[in-house]
Amino acid sequence: MNKEILKKSQSLIALFLLCLVITLLSDKFLTGANLWNVLRQISVNVCISVGMTLVVLMAGIDLSVGSVLAFTSVICAGFLKNGITIESLDLFVGFTVLGAVLAALIIGFLLGLFNGWAITTFAIPPFVATLAMLTIARGATMLYSEGIPISNLGSSFEYIGSGWFLGIPVPVWISIIVVLLMVFITKKTTFGRYIYAIGGNEKAAYLSGININRIKLMVYSLAGMMAAIGGILVTSRLNSAQPNAGTSYELDSIAAVVIGGTSLSGGVGSVTGTVIGAVIIGVLNNGLVLLNVSPFWQQVVKGLVILLAVIIDRKSKK
Incomplete structure (x- = not known):
């Protein structure tokens, strides 16, 4: 019983120890301004990562989330600032903030749906299918933006990423709503139980009558939409859509999922564990910056942390 409790609490213990070490090494870490900054940064x-959690619970992977984030970012910013012009019809369609945000979410959903369609229709390994989407979406981002940032998007849109509501940053509120929604889906719905069943044993799930392909389509679509939400937050915080946004974000999300205790083999893990993993990654990044560690060493440290988390996962499975 004690071993089981210790196993479930290992992410929290790791977070506590990490915060303790950084606090001892830097007096700037536990300041209110810095802690809010950490929460604002990890909200993306x-x-x-909660979208990635659903994919990994199903024993899949999505390497395209960073590129999907970038593409939906420039689409959202481009629609908001420039609208859509159809010269042949002499037609111009303008977008409100809500319209641009909804367009970005729909496109993120469709890109994720395409991932799921490729995986289920052609039996392509998720690693390969999403790697292809990583390249496609990044190329589409450069084509649409012509490699130039789209800036000055207005104060209303900027409020999404930089504003405060009831004393808490708006991005933090958005991430809380997303987490609560995903916890409800995974814990209280049939859809969530099917995800765990497929990750635990796909053949057994199929023989039980679960529509495997439909569940995979929905999971990858949700992962794409979650990436779009991240893109909206990044763009609004900077008040600018950067064509190179989202680079290596897929690594951070996978790291958060694995550190949070979700097994790469599928069937085991939770959204709340992933949140703890994301906080660990955010605190680690913030601590390394406060300690003036070289960005190159930051990448090395992050890679070692991911490797350690995977090793612990494999040991736990045994």
Whole structure:
């Protein structure tokens, strides 16, 4: 019983020890301004990572979330600032903030749906299918933006990423809503139980009458939409859509999922564990910056943390 409790609490213990070490090494870490900054920064990774959690629970992977984030970012910014012009019809369609946000979410959903369609229709391994989407979406981002940032999107849109509501940053509120929604889906719905069943034993799930392909389509679509939410948060915080946004974000999200205790083999894990994993990644990034560690060493440390988390996962499975 004690071993089981210790196993479930290992992410929280790791977070506590990490915070303790950084606090001892830097007096700037536990300041109110810095802690809010950490929460604001991790809100993007939290949104992406909870979508990734559903994919990994199903024993899949999605390497395209960073590129999907970038593409939906420039689409949202481009629609908001420039609208859509159809010269042949002499037609111009303008977008409100809500319209641009909804367009980005729909496109994120469709890109994720395409991932799921490729995986289920052609039996392509998720690694390969989403790697292809990583390249496609990044190329589409450069084509649409012509490699130039789309800036000055207005104060209303900027409020989404930089504003405060009831004393808490708006991005934090958005990430809380996303997390609560995903916890409800995974814990209280038939759809959530099917995800665990497929990850635990896909053949047994199929023989039980579960529509495997439909569940995979929905999961990858949700992952794409979560990436779009992350893109909206990044773009609104900077008040600018950067064509190179989202680079290596897929690594941070996978790291958060694995550190949070979700097994790469599928069937085991939770959204709340992923949130803890995302906080660990965010605190680690923030601590390394406060300690003036070289960005190159930051990548090395992050890679080692991911490797350690996977090793622990494999040991736990045994």
